[in-house]
Amino acid sequence: MTVLISASELDAALASSAPPRLLDVRWSLAQPNGLADHAAGHLPGAVYVDLDTELADIGDPRRGRHPLPPRDALEAAARRWGLEDGDAVVVYDAGHGFGAARAWWLLRHAGVDVRILDGGFAAWVLAALPVETGEVAPAPGRVTLGWDGMPAIEADDAAAWPARGLLLDARAGERFRGEVEPMDPVAGHIPGAINAPTSENVAASGLFLSGAELEERFAGLGVDPATEVAVYCGSGVTAAHQIAALEIAGVRAALYPGSWSEWAHQGREVATGA
Structure with a gap:
């Protein structure tokens, strides 16, 4: 399945006889709730x-800051969004793709069937395409969701993963090395992990790098078609962006949803340095 859709492609799709449903997932650590931006x-x-x-199913810190929601809770939310069985969906955020990638995953x-709007709202505005204001309240949908369509691992799997493949840490280098930790109780990384900051998946424009560029990036980290790859980050959000980038590069990867925020709360072994 294709990961991305461009602003021009989405504009054409919205004018077709079967337009996709649009979900606005604007989110950041500094401003988790993007409803005001959506309304604007x-x-x-x-x-x-x-x-x-x-x-997410936030509550128990031992499960991390953004543990996966139960299937029935996500299905109830999807019905609130107006989704029906068979709908194609496009997700977007302000432009960096982190929130959108979580929804995509x-x-x-x-x-x-879901794609990420490459470049998000910023790319749409840059293309001078139409924008609405106010909140959208769709009629409830009746979608029935499946589960387990994407590979996911638990903490014990993450601990053992470096012995079988590559465990990529998608956080910034200073957090990986343990120099700073603004969010979680312990600084450092999972032993055996390799640092691969999510920020390096995109160009200065905010668009994802091309498939060839991403293949080269991940090959430089040791990824090849035979490599088993798993990804974590701080709380399982930006790791989804890394998984999207890996898929664009032709690599299927597993997500550790609990990520560092779960690992750090469980008193597990910690590594520091490069």
Whole structure:
């Protein structure tokens, strides 16, 4: 399945006889709730999705900051968004793709045909395409979601993974090395992991690098078609962006949803340095 759709491709798809459903997943650590930004301007008909409350099951810190929601909770949210069985979906955020990638991974996990708008809202505005204001309240949908469509691993799997393949840490280098830790109780990384910052998946324009460029990037980290790859980050959000980039490069990777925020709360072994 194709990972990305460009602003011009999406504009054409919205004018077709079977337009995709649009989900606005604007989110950041600094501003987790993007509803105000959504109301100020969004793609026509896009429904706002709250990452913290609809794309995660926050509560027990031992499970990490953004553990996966149960299937039935995600299905209830998808019905609130107006989704029906067979709908194609496009997800977007402000432009960096982190929030959108979390929605992309979860919906792919649930069996939905979904793509990420490359460059997000910023790319749409740059292309001078139409924008609406206010909130969107769709009629409830009746979608039935599946589960287990994308590979996911637990903490014990992550601990053993470097002995069988590559475990990529998608956080910034200073967090990986343990020099700083702004979010979690312990600094460092999972022993045996390799640092591969998510920020290096995109160009200065905010668009994903090309497939060839991403293949070269990941090959430089030791990824080849025979490599078993798993990815984690701080809380399982930006790791989904890394998995999308790997898929663009032709590599299937597993997500460790609990990520460092779960690992750090469980008192597991920690490595520091490069």
